[in-house]
Amino acid sequence: MGKITVETCEIEGLKVITPTVFGDERGYFMETYNYNDYKEAGIDMEFVQDNQSMSKKGVLRGLHFQINFPQDKLVRVTRGEVYDVAVDLRPGSETYGKWFGVLLSEENKKQFFIPKNFAHGFVVLSDVAEFSYKCTDFYHPNDEGGLAWNDPEIGVEWPIPEDMELTISEKDQKWPGIASLKK
Numbered sequence: 001m002g003k004i005t006v007e008t009c010e011i012e013g014l015k016v017i018t019p020t021v022f023g024d025e026r027g028y029f030m031e032t033y034n035y036n037d038y039k040e041a042g043i044d045m046e047f048v049q050d051n052q053s054m055s056k057k058g059v060l061r062g063l064h065f066q067i068n069f070p071q072d073k074l075v076r077v078t079r080g081e082v083y084d085v086a087v088d089l090r091p092g093s094e095t096y097g098k099w100f101g102v103l104l105s106e107e108n109k110k111q112f113f114i115p116k117n118f119a120h121g122f123v124v125l126s127d128v129a130e131f132s133y134k135c136t137d138f139y140h141p142n143d144e145g146g147l148a149w150n151d152p153e154i155g156v157e158w159p160i161p162e163d164m165e166l167t168i169s170e171k172d173q174k175w176p177g178i179a180s181l182k183k
Contacts, residue, residue, distance in 0.1 A: 003031055006041040011088050011095045013115040015043065016102050017074075021109060030109065032076065033134065043113055045072050047134035052078075055124045055131065059167045060158070062121015063087055063147040063175070070116035072136040080129030081105035083159050084112050087119040087147065089181065097178050099156050119147050123158055123166070146175035153178050 007016040017038075019030045031037070038044070055061065062085065075084060085101040102112050105126075114120055122131065147154065149172065160166065 003034060003037050004041060006043075009100045011086070011098055011100045012093075013090075014086055014100050014118075015041070015113040017041070017111040017113060019109055019111070032111075033074070038074075043074070045074075045136050047074065047136055049135045049138055050132070051135065051139075052130060052132045054079075055082075055129055056167070057124050057127050058164050060121065060123040060149055060172070061169070062172065063119035063149055063154075063156075064121060065089060065117070065119045065145045065147075066137070066140060066143045067145045069137050069140045069143050071139075072116050073114045073120060073133050074111055075104065075114065075120075075131065075133040076109070076111040077104040077106055078130045078132050079106050080124065080126035081107075082122040082124050082126075082129050082131060084122040085120070085156050085158075086112070086114045087154055087156070087178070088117075089119055089178075090115075090117040097154060099154055101156065101158075119145075121149055123160060125159070146172065147181075148175050148177050151177035 003020045005018045021028050021030045082104050084104050087099045088095045104110050
């Protein structure tokens with residue numbers, strides 16, 4: 001392997017990946033994805049869709065998930081910096097409702113692997129951020145689910161400076177708390 005370093009997280013299934021970056025006076029080169037390296041690291045997925053978004057400082061997106069067509073995601077930031085969060089929604093999981101966050105930036109070049117049945121979101125900490133991700137299933141617009149980004153039962157500790165004004169979509173402001181999922 002050698003081209004990527006994979007860190008496991010306290011929530012099983014989540015992984016932070018750091019690629020090997022080859023740099024010199026001209027700039028740098030890195031592989032952002034190599035099926036063989038990821039397979040060896042236990043991420044043996046067929047990604048079928050790549051997405052990219054651009055957001056301004058203070059934009060908070062999430063916490064989103066697909067209900068009937070869940071997606072594994074491999075996310076990274078190509079410009080700027082975000083704090084990225086995943087919340088475990090796997091039925092029967094010992095860490096159900098727990099969250100994990102990681103700083104992703106163009107500088108650290110880290111990637112975050114989020115398995116199916118996790119809610120996902122991020123907040124932009126830089127002036128602008130470009131966010132890129134691979135998915136193992138296609139987006140189904142009628143299959144969206146979400147949780148309140150500030151649900152106290154989940155308790156995400158977003159690193160939001162006091163002077164930062166948040167921009168949250170109308171849809172994301174209306175998601176319920178995790179208690180709405182418990183049956």
